[in-house]
Structure formats: structure tokens, C-alpha cells
Amino acid sequence: MAGGRDPFRALLRAVNALLQQRRYRTALAVIKGFRNGAVYGAKVRAPHALVMTFLFKSGSLREKLKSIAQATYTHSRNLACFVFIYKGLMALQSQLQGKKIPFHSFFAACIGGWLVFGDNNPINSQIIMYLLSRILFGLSRLAVEKGYIPQPKQDPFPLLAALIWGTVLWLFEYHRHTLQPSLQSSMTYLYDDSNTWHDISDFLIYNKRTDK
Numbered sequence: 001m002a003g004g005r006d007p008f009r010a011l012l013r014a015v016n017a018l019l020q021q022r023r024y025r026t027a028l029a030v031i032k033g034f035r036n037g038a039v040y041g042a043k044v045r046a047p048h049a050l051v052m053t054f055l056f057k058s059g060s061l062r063e064k065l066k067s068i069a070q071a072t073y074t075h076s077r078n079l080a081c082f083v084f085i086y087k088g089l090m091a092l093q094s095q096l097q098g099k100k101i102p103f104h105s106f107f108a109a110c111i112g113g114w115l116v117f118g119d120n121n122p123i124n125s126q127i128i129m130y131l132l133s134r135i136l137f138g139l140s141r142l143a144v145e146k147g148y149i150p151q152p153k154q155d156p157f158p159l160l161a162a163l164i165w166g167t168v169l170w171l172f173e174y175h176r177h178t179l180q181p182s183l184q185s186s187m188t189y190l191y192d193d194s195n196t197w198h199d200i201s202d203f204l205i206y207n208k209r210t211d212k
Contacts, residue, residue, distance in 0.1 A: 026095075030087045037083035038076045045075035045123075056185040074123045078116050085112040125180060 019028060049071040053064045089108035094100045117124045143149045171179055172187045179187075193207050202209035 026091045030084060030091060033083040033087040034080045037080035041076035041079035042072050046072045052182060052185075056182075056189065071123060074121075075127070078124065078127075082112045082116040085115060122181065126182065129180065 018024065046068065049068040053068050053071075057064060057067065059067075086108045089111060090100070090104055093104040093108065097104075117128060140149075144151055168179075168183075169187075169191075172184070172191070176184060189207065196208075197203040198209050
């Protein structure tokens with residue numbers, strides 16, 4: 001038994017020694033970025049897909065589990081590939097120009113976004129919309145920091161919240177087809193399904209009554 005462990009320990013020592021080599025650090029960072037992208041994508045998507053599938057999707061248990069697995073795999077793969085491309089291009093540009101400049105980040109991310117997230121599917125659409133809301137907030141804060149727009153005298157968040165909710169409910173009520181399917185499902189559950197019931201079972205216990 002001990003003899004069987006020796007080759008493994010020797011391999012482990014060799015790998016750890018390789019990981020300490022500074023000349024391989026850039027390439028290893030790209031590989032670890034791929035690993036972190038895969039892990040983070042799975043952690044983020046799996047619970048979200050689990051909740052949304054069992055709340056809003058019909059079908060057999062096998063079909064639901066398959067849908068969850070596919071969504072998790074797609075998110076995990078795409079994020080892993082994007083991080084790999086981004087970090088790889090960042091390293092390449094820095095190597096070619098001898099230094100790191102802000103444009104490198106923008107260019108590398110543009111290429112990665114085009115190649116990985118350019119396919120218009122539900123997973124990519126959700127990720128892009130998530131990022132869009134964050135960068136709008138970020139650019140607004142940056143504009144204030146740089147002096148491009150004056151510092152608000154009062155917190156603008158209450159007004160923003162009012163406008164966001166007013167707009168999204170107006171779209172839902174009168175232009176529903178323009179909203180993303182998952183948002184439509186959520187709002188249908190909240191605002192439409194609550195208008196229908198038959199007895200206490202689908203008033204408090206269930207959302208919709210089934211024949212069973």
C-alpha cells in the first residue's frame with residue numbers, strides 16, 4: 001500500500017514545484033481562471049435553474065433535471081471559456097507591448113464577449129442583462145467621480161426605483177412580449193395568477209388547482 005502512494009506523492013511534489021515556477025505563472029493563471037470560471041458559473045446557475053425550473057416549468061422530473069443540468073453546464077462552460085480567452089489575450093497584449101494599458105482589458109473582453117456570449121440564447125441573455133444593469137450603475141458613479149455630472153444633492157435611488165418599477169410594469173401590462181421570458185413568467189405568477197382561484201386550495205396552498 002505504501003509503495004502505491006509513493007508515485008502519487010512524487011507526482012504531487014512535482015506538480016507543486018511546477019506551480020511555484022514564476023516563468024509559468026502567466027499560463028497557470030489562465031488555466032486557473034478557466035477553473036474558477038467553470039466553478040463559479042456552476043455555483044451561480046445551478047440554484048437559480050433549480051428554483052426557476054420547479055416553480056415555472058412543467059414536465060417530468062427527468063425533463064426538469066435535464067433542463068437544470070443543461071443550463072448549469074452552459075453557464076459554467078461559457079464563463080470558463082470567457083475567462084480563459086480574456087486572461088489569455090491580456091497576457092498576450094502585455095507581452096507584445098511590454099506593459100499593461102486600459103485598452104487591453106476592453107479589447108480582450110470584447111473579443112471574449114463576441115466569441116463566447118455572442119449567441120443569443122436564454123443563458124447568455126440573462127448574463128448580458130445582469131451585466132448591463134451593473135455597468136450602468138458603475139458608469140454613473142464614475143461620471144460623478146470624474147466630474148462629468150454634478151454630485152446629486154439628494155440620494156437619487158428612490159426616484160430610480162420608482163422609474164424602474166413603473167417602466168417594467170407598464171411593459172408587462174401593455175408590451176409583454178418585449179420582456180425576457182423568465183421575467184414574464186415571474187410577473188405572470190405575481191400579477192396575473194393572483195387574479196384566479198376556485199377555493200382555499202388554490203387561494204392559499206397552491207397557485208393553480210390541478211385535476212388531481
